Amino acid sequence: MRVYPETTTLRKPLSTHQGRHLFGQDPESYDAGRPDYPERVYEILVAECGLSPGARVVEIGPATGLVTARLLAHQATVTAVEPSAPLADFLRAAHPTEALDVVTAPFEEAELPDDGFDLAVAATSFHWVQPDVGAAKLRRIVKPGGQVALWWMMFEDPARPHEFDAAAEEILGMSPGTVMDPGGPPFQLDVDAHREYLTAAGFTGFAGEVIRSEARMDAARLRTLYASMALVLSHPPEERRRLLDAIENLVVDRFGGEVVRPFVTGFYRAGRR
Template structure:
């Protein structure tokens, strides 16, 4: 990756290029995340939940299944918003807005969540908005899933990284000299505290997933540094990924995924 970062406005547009392909390629979220939402964040039937950046609704569908009612989702991308509306219908109150621009009722929500989306939000302003939106004693939960162990690249990352040289970096890469954004617990917990939250916690969850050659090619196509490229360059990289998967990994790529989850409470 190069030192250049993908602009926030550009990034918010990339994932709506092909919502169905994105939804099919991504592995969803670790089961442990939802256990924590129920056990620690009181996600119960009838909980008023705010979701920031639902994307294709992978987390949204599970939030609804676990009882979020209402689920208010903020999605600025028109194509993604339409996709979520189609899959969840009136089970979600979908509002086309960024968190920064959203008008939200004060002290209203029991829980606010962001699943692999909060790096596209201006952190200080976004956390201030969430603090105002959740009720006294309400919770926030922010999580990201990393494809690998952060600073410990697995065999597939090592094999494919030369293909990704000189691409713009996602904000998930983290600040210069710091861990990946999702794994920078010192910075994320400090930001939650500065916004006024207390009882802030960080938990990492390791889980496994596997893809065949077609699946891993599709997965890489959803990564923002690749999704933003013109078609010839994108195809060149994705074909390279597929060739490595087939030739060096026997057509089946096993990966360890790391979900980094932060929760906090608005003081009573």
């Protein structure tokens, strides 16, 4: 019989400083753990947000370049602003092209040109930026007629609860989606909150969309996914290993070695006049 670790919780929500540097501890593992976003995300970027050959795109918090690769594949020129030096170095090495410029700095501090971009994007990263300050900076650097697209993937779906999510929460002490604000509504799906700071900064035409998807994941794949999450990375290495062992054992012992996970992505866009 497997022995699972006692329930564990974060003592307090992660700070912005912690979050900006947490994922750079092991860029290779982070890169292996994160699944791509649904194709619908890229369809919206092309159809509604101006992603096209030659588009000038600023990406906030690209990490190891999951989205960066897709932007480059659409022949955009990308300025990637990444606060973690290890992640920034990984990104440069993974995409050695003149179409990519990597700026190692927090977004609020990065030197970026006024009206310099056709499109600004942030994929599961803008929560590490102070919303009002970040939105005001986006308003300055996105050219008139340009677009902002912000989205977050939750590795669970509150509207489609899954037995695995409840079991994993028993091990981890909380849901991965509530790390930023334990006890609060999912920030990733809070339409009013995202509309508020973008509208306050002067953006217009706000639109949001909820994109649902599924992923079939075996025990090893789920281990790599959870290894990339702040809820696990915030623990010391030995505790981290115990939690990941428990997650992997859970999949094998209670779910036959494989789980079809429901995911949900909240996508938000707005334009500059």
